[in-house]
Amino acid sequence: MAHHKVENGKLVPASKIQVMIDNFYARNEPMILRVLDATTRFFVKVRARPVLKVLSRLLGTVFPTGEVVTTERAIDFIDAISVLDKTEIAVGPCMCQKALKKRNGTYIKDMVILYGAEAYKMSYPEYKDLNPEEAKELLRKLQEEGLMPTFYSCLRSGGWIYAICNCEGKICFPFRAHQAAGAVLYPGPDIVSLNSEECIGCGTCVERCHFGANTLVDGICQIDLAKCYGCGVCIPTCNGQARKMVERAGYRPRYYPVELVSKAAA
Numbered sequence: 001m002a003h004h005k006v007e008n009g010k011l012v013p014a015s016k017i018q019v020m021i022d023n024f025y026a027r028n029e030p031m032i033l034r035v036l037d038a039t040t041r042f043f044v045k046v047r048a049r050p051v052l053k054v055l056s057r058l059l060g061t062v063f064p065t066g067e068v069v070t071t072e073r074a075i076d077f078i079d080a081i082s083v084l085d086k087t088e089i090a091v092g093p094c095m096c097q098k099a100l101k102k103r104n105g106t107y108i109k110d111m112v113i114l115y116g117a118e119a120y121k122m123s124y125p126e127y128k129d130l131n132p133e134e135a136k137e138l139l140r141k142l143q144e145e146g147l148m149p150t151f152y153s154c155l156r157s158g159g160w161i162y163a164i165c166n167c168e169g170k171i172c173f174p175f176r177a178h179q180a181a182g183a184v185l186y187p188g189p190d191i192v193s194l195n196s197e198e199c200i201g202c203g204t205c206v207e208r209c210h211f212g213a214n215t216l217v218d219g220i221c222q223i224d225l226a227k228c229y230g231c232g233v234c235i236p237t238c239n240g241q242a243r244k245m246v247e248r249a250g251y252r253p254r255y256y257p258v259e260l261v262s263k264a265a266a
């Protein structure tokens with residue numbers, strides 16, 4: 001049975017060609033990551049950031065780019081696709097850790113979805129199917145670890161979402177490339193909101209945020225909202241319960257299928 005993709009807020013069968021293209025990328029992903037990582041490091045070292053920025057925009061038209069969302073949104077998406085056969089969610093090794101031969105935290109966290117599950121399982125037998133409950137449990141566990149759910153897509157198209165990566169800031173290549181050159185990650189539908197009167201200045205949010213959006217000033221948290229990508233990993237650990245996620249004003253949907261998820265919830 002054909003695996004699916006998202007199109008116009010609906011799940012529709014993906015073509016064999018789409019699966020084969022994603023499979024070609026999947027097979028070569030470790031090599032691609034190593035080359036891009038070395039290239040990025042080189043241009044950062046020689047301080048040629050303008051070149052890196054141009055490269056990032058060019059390569060991003062083909063290679064994966066991502067939209068950061070909250071764990072709750074990722075779970076809502078799993079619910080929305082739970083009508084499908086369970087073989088359309090699978091989990092395997094973090095490709096960045098595998099390719100770059102570095103380890104940090106959970107290793108089996110690369111959640112491939114829809115036609116992406118078919119494409120990755122064709123090349124990597126270690127990818128294991130997850131039922132929706134298992135997928136949601138894993139996402140919650142990864143949130144506790146402070147990892148940010150990110151919907152990755154190729155060709156900058158919502159019809160090509162293939163994975164929910166759960167990333168951090170040290171090893172994750174797309175995150176580091178974004179920090180160096182931009183145009184790799186995009187903010188999701190939510191943004192943090194802080195009630196300063198409830199803040200007790202514990203500083204946990206400063207540690208949890210990969211984007212450096214939080215700082216302590218005179219013992220009270222201050223947020224630079226321009227740096228908040230809306231991952232929500234700072235919410236459950238806020239000791240003053242001073243933070244919540246709210247809808248982002250002017251949100252521009254990229255990859256997270258808002259329409260599909262809201263229709264499924266209705």
Ligand code: SF4
Pocket residue numbers: 093094095096097109110165166167168171172173174
């Ligand atoms: S993008 Fe993130 S979760 Fe995905 S393979 Fe890289 S580090 Fe792992």
Ligand code: SF4
Pocket residue numbers: 191192208209210211212213214227228229230231232233234235
């Ligand atoms: S401030 Fe919170 S929600 Fe915003 S990016 Fe940082 S950790 Fe994520």
Ligand code: SF4
Pocket residue numbers: 194198199200201202203204205206220221237238239240241242243
């Ligand atoms: S985690 Fe909450 S209480 Fe602690 S500094 Fe941040 S906003 Fe304040």
